Every structure is written in structure tokens, then in C-alpha cells.
Amino acid sequence: MEEKLPTIDSVFSIDCLIFGFDAGELKILLIERNEEPFKDWLALPGYFVKQEESVDDAADRILYELTGLRDLPMKQFHTFGEVNRHPQGRVITVGYYALIRINGQKELRPISHYAKKAIWHSVNNLPKLAFDHTEIFNNGFGKIRRRLNYQPIAFDLLPEKFTLTQLQGLYEAILNKKLDKRNFRKKMLSYGFLKELVEKQKGVSYRAAKLYKFDRRKYSKIFQNEMGV
Amino acid sequence: MEEKLPTIDSVFSIDCLIFGFDAGELKILLIERNEEPFKDWLALPGYFVKQEESVDDAADRILYELTGLRDLPMKQFHTFGEVNRHPQGRVITVGYYALIRINGQKELRPISHYAKKAIWHSVNNLPKLAFDHTEIFNNGFGKIRRRLNYQPIAFDLLPEKFTLTQLQGLYEAILNKKLDKRNFRKKMLSYGFLKELVEKQKGVSYRAAKLYKFDRRKYSKIFQNEMGV
DNA sequence: ATTTAATGGTGTAATTTTCACACCTTATAT
DNA sequence: ATATAAGGTGTGAAAATTACACCATTAAAT
Incomplete structure (x- = not known):
């Protein structure tokens, strides 16, 4: 009994969909990756969960490390568990989203070297993103759209x-x-x-x-x- | 690059919330565990995801092995990632639900020896369940209740x-x-x-x-x- | 044959919500 | 003064929601 299980490091990750609103346009927060695979690609801010932190805590930490944004009210929207979604092995990722005021936040400044920079990009004309992040984006954006009809989530985006x-x-x-x-x-x-x-x-x-x-x-x-x- | 990541066996699991309707009562499918921890306790049907299967596929397999029910239209509702939810180590679990016709299904017969038996239990007066399964149940049931107002999910429960x-x-x-x-x-x-x-x-x-x-x-x-x- | 128990099946009026639609007001810049 | 750009407002029609009560049908019990 009480045998120890393996650790979850490097097999479980978080990806964040952070929406902002500026100049009449809805924007999404992306990072430019500084690591293989997909080095130099745009991607959702995301990274691996550590063994000793809850998934919710990991989401906060990872977003902070990659973008400099802290303590946003993020919520889960879906977990992506296809076998081949990550080229280096089996990684399951959980998607989180938040809606925030762009100008209420300090400037974007990645703490970790995994991201070269973080930028706001219009949700229209999104380029191809790393991994299956385009699919993750579409999934999350769809849910938020539907949610807008019965929850006051829009106010989080405004001053x-x-x-x-x-x-x-x-x-x-x-x-x-x-x-x-x-x-x-x-x-x-x-x-x-x-x-x-x-x-x-x-x-x-x-x-x-x-x-x-x-x-x-x-x-x-x-x-x-x-x-x- | 292209280094291999660790495997996910034993750190990632599925738990299923299967609802049925019988004699005017809403029921939930539970198993009686045949393994430590929580041997002999009632629990949601759930087990570990394997390295080489998608999370969706794992949900189907696990439900089948523990209850004999196959190919139900299950959907994800939430992922539970607290650090201490499993006594033997760090396990993240994703919750799936389905609504089905009790009588349209073959009898309940666990295939794997991890479950002694599978039973239908009224959603009222649920006993204490293994792990954090009570919390998982409450979370999922709440979502289904809300979903009923805008999706025709009820028909899946009727003949x-x-x-x-x-x-x-x-x-x-x-x-x-x-x-x-x-x-x-x-x-x-x-x-x-x-x-x-x-x-x-x-x-x-x-x-x-x-x-x-x-x-x-x-x-x-x-x-x-x-x-x- | 009659009664009883249990559910099946139906309509209307009041209220509330949704939707379509157009013009005058106000503040500033020139 | 006047041009510009957005602010701000009301009404009527249609649709959806709510509250509400009685007779009909069937099988079983007497």
C-alpha cells in the first residue's frame, strides 16, 4: 500500500486564453516562443504543471512567468488529451481563459526565457499558432461567446x-x-x-x-x- | 531536441458521471471498489489513462472495464487538479458525464477486477464516496442541471x-x-x-x-x- | 353495473420580454 | 455659425412566459 506514483512533470500542461479589449477590437494574448519545438512561433501562453502545485495554481504561475500578468481570474474551459498533440511525447493540456482590461495591467514582460515576448493580437486574422493552439483558441472562444449571453463576463474587459x-x-x-x-x-x-x-x-x-x-x-x-x- | 518525455501512466485519470432515470428517480452509476485505497467504498467509475490512448478513448475504455457499459456519448465537464486529491500521489483527473437509458443497456458487469460490482444509486442520499468523488459529482450535476435549460439532453435518459x-x-x-x-x-x-x-x-x-x-x-x-x- | 383511483389531456387571459425602428441634443473644432 | 460625431431617448407589434381548473379515459375493486 501507499506506493508512490510517478510524477506529472512534463506530461501535463496549461494553456491560457487571455482576452483583452482595445480600440474597439477584441484581442488575445500570445507569446513568441523562444524554445523548440515551434521556436519563434506565436503560441498561447502555456507550460508544464509542476508536481507540487495544483492545476489552478500552475495556471497563475505559468501565465505570470510567460507574460508578467498576475492573479487573473482564470477559469478552466476544456482539457485536450489527444495522443499526438505534442511532438515530443504525450502531453495533456488544460485550457484556461480570462477576460481582462488591457490598460489596467502592467506592461507585458516575460519573466522566463521560454518566451521572447508577449503581445496582444486581434482575434481576427490570427496566424497559425504552435501545437494545436489554434484549435484550443477556437474551442475557448466559442465557449466564451456562448457564455456572454447569460453571464456578465464582458465587464472584466472594460475599464x-x-x-x-x-x-x-x-x-x-x-x-x-x-x-x-x-x-x-x-x-x-x-x-x-x-x-x-x-x-x-x-x-x-x-x-x-x-x-x-x-x-x-x-x-x-x-x-x-x-x-x- | 526531440528528447522523450516521461509517460503519463498512473498520474492522469478519468472519472465518469453516468446518469440514468428509473422509476421517476434520477440515478447515478457507482462502483464498489475492489482495490486500495478506499477498498469496498462506493466511487465513481474511474481509472488511469494509458500512455497510448487519447483521453476521450480512455474514458470509453475505463467505463467499459468497470461497468460493462460501452460507447456512451460522454463529454468532459471539468478537470480536477488539486495536489492532494489522491492519497498515493499526484493524480489529475478529468470528469466526463453521460446521460443514458438504464433499461436500454445491458446489465452491469465489471470486466476488470478493480470493481466488485456496479450499481445504480439515487442521486439523493448519496453516501460518502471515495477520494473527492462527492465534489466531482456535485460539480458535474450542477453543470448538467444548468445545461438542461438550453439543451435537449433529457431525451438521452428516456426510452x-x-x-x-x-x-x-x-x-x-x-x-x-x-x-x-x-x-x-x-x-x-x-x-x-x-x-x-x-x-x-x-x-x-x-x-x-x-x-x-x-x-x-x-x-x-x-x-x-x-x-x- | 357502479364506483374509485390514477393519470391524460386541454385553453385563455394577463404579463413580460423582445424586437424593429428615427430623430433631436450636446460638445467640440473650425 | 456651422460642421461633425456621438449621446440619448419611446412606442407599438409580436412573441414568450406565466398562472390557473376541469373533464376524459382506463382498469381495478366493489
Whole structure:
């Protein structure tokens, strides 16, 4: 009894899908690899899980080491377990995603030498990625799109204070379709979890829009278990 | 380059959540373990993934070996990666689920000696399960409950021909709440994917109900990408 | 033959949600 | 002053959701 099992180092990995929103465009965080295989290719930030850390912890550590971003609220979306997905051997990987404010984050600066650099790339016109990362991206992006319809995940991508037009632009970028302005505003406001601020937009050469905040407390009260958090 | 990685045997596993519906009750498939650790305990059917098989393939094989059930349409729902979830070492497990017709299946008969037997147990009053299987169960069951609201997963649990009352009973069992009979029928029929049969229920000591079939072809046509398959 | 027990089967009105659609207002730059 | 660019607003039609109660049918029991 109590015999020891082998270690998981080098056979189990994490890949991260980090979405940001900037200049009306949805972006994904990629790294330029500095290691074989796929040296110099663009890839999702990802690396091996260590023996003594939980998978969730590994996701945080790996993202930090490859991009300099820390403590993002990442969640699992799928585990990829095909036999030949890694050229050097059998590696199972679990995909995590997070939606974040690009400008709320410090600059991208890989800590580990496995990444040459980290960049934000539009989700449109993605180049071919290393390994099966294109498939991982498509899988995760699809799930997030569907989730947007019943969970308030979009607010994580916006600055703390935002206008309704920015919010709508974000929904349109994720869903990849135009929405009706009046209906969108009516619906968003009807939920009751947007807090209207006195403050207005500044530095625009047109009528300044009201700013809003996402009120997470109100959201939790209103929806509790309904929206399937 | 092209160095070989270690193998994944004994560090990566599958656990299966197989739901069935019988006598108005939702059931879960459990095995009685025949091996330490947790010998003699009830557990979810689960075992280690082999080096040369995909994770999806492993799920099919393992379920078959432990319960005798084959080729169920299982899907992943979450990967559990805490460091101390297995007493003998570091094991990461991926949870799969399926919803099936209990009576449409051959009898339960473990092939491998790792399971003494396999049984159907009500999802209510579950005993303490081996490992962190209670947590895995709760996680998966919660997801299925939510999924029921936008995907026609319930039909997999019923016999091919079923009455609307049976279908409603199943929804009530999964959602754990009473539904209005007229509204339920109206809504189900309005989808247009239920095919009314000429045949009626037999062997009941009250008015025989019409039988229906779930028409998967019509379903796909109607909903295509809408319901987030 | 009659009664009983159990489920089958049906419709309507009120409410809520969704959707389609167009114009005036405001702030700034010139 | 005027041109520009986005801000901000309401209504009516259609669809979906909800609440709600009674008679019909069958087999078994008497």
C-alpha cells in the first residue's frame, strides 16, 4: 500500500486564453516562443504543471512567468488529451481563459526565457499558432461567446468606468454582429446592476457620455444562482 | 531536441458521471471498489489513462472495464487538479458525464477486477464516496442541471418512446422542482422536435398516454447553432 | 353495473420580454 | 455659425412566459 506514483512533470500542461479589449477590437494574448519545438512561433501562453502545485495554481504561475500578468481570474474551459498533440511525447493540456482590461495591467514582460515576448493580437486574422493552439483558441472562444449571453463576463474587459457605447462595442466585437442601440441600452439598464456615475467621459470632441460601473454586489443579489455562475 | 518525455501512466485519470432515470428517480452509476485505497467504498467509475490512448478513448475504455457499459456519448465537464486529491500521489483527473437509458443497456458487469460490482444509486442520499468523488459529482450535476435549460439532453435518459408525463417527471427530477403540466407540454411541443406516434402506452391501469419520440434530425435543423451544442 | 383511483389531456387571459425602428441634443473644432 | 460625431431617448407589434381548473379515459375493486 501507499506506493508512490510517478510524477506529472512534463506530461501535463496549461494553456491560457487571455482576452483583452482595445480600440474597439477584441484581442488575445500570445507569446513568441523562444524554445523548440515551434521556436519563434506565436503560441498561447502555456507550460508544464509542476508536481507540487495544483492545476489552478500552475495556471497563475505559468501565465505570470510567460507574460508578467498576475492573479487573473482564470477559469478552466476544456482539457485536450489527444495522443499526438505534442511532438515530443504525450502531453495533456488544460485550457484556461480570462477576460481582462488591457490598460489596467502592467506592461507585458516575460519573466522566463521560454518566451521572447508577449503581445496582444486581434482575434481576427490570427496566424497559425504552435501545437494545436489554434484549435484550443477556437474551442475557448466559442465557449466564451456562448457564455456572454447569460453571464456578465464582458465587464472584466472594460475599464472600471465605461460608457454604454463602449459596452455595446464590446458585445458586438465578441458576438461579431451589430446590435440595436436603444434595445441594448434598455436591456442592460433593466438588469439593475449598472451604477450610473455623476462623472462623464472626458477628452472627447463630441458630447460626453455618462459613465457607468458594473456593480458586482447588486449583480450577485439579483442573480444569485440564476445565471449559472 | 526531440528528447522523450516521461509517460503519463498512473498520474492522469478519468472519472465518469453516468446518469440514468428509473422509476421517476434520477440515478447515478457507482462502483464498489475492489482495490486500495478506499477498498469496498462506493466511487465513481474511474481509472488511469494509458500512455497510448487519447483521453476521450480512455474514458470509453475505463467505463467499459468497470461497468460493462460501452460507447456512451460522454463529454468532459471539468478537470480536477488539486495536489492532494489522491492519497498515493499526484493524480489529475478529468470528469466526463453521460446521460443514458438504464433499461436500454445491458446489465452491469465489471470486466476488470478493480470493481466488485456496479450499481445504480439515487442521486439523493448519496453516501460518502471515495477520494473527492462527492465534489466531482456535485460539480458535474450542477453543470448538467444548468445545461438542461438550453439543451435537449433529457431525451438521452428516456426510452426511445416516452410520454409527456415521463418527460416532465424527468425534468422535475433533474431540476428538483415542480413544473406546470400545461405550460410544460405547450412549450415542449412548440419546439417541434417531438414526433407524436400513433402508438400508445400499454399495461397501465389508467388512460393510456400518447407516446412521443425525440426527432434528432428535426432538432438539428431547427436549432443548428442556437442552443449552443 | 357502479364506483374509485390514477393519470391524460386541454385553453385563455394577463404579463413580460423582445424586437424593429428615427430623430433631436450636446460638445467640440473650425 | 456651422460642421461633425456621438449621446440619448419611446412606442407599438409580436412573441414568450406565466398562472390557473376541469373533464376524459382506463382498469381495478366493489
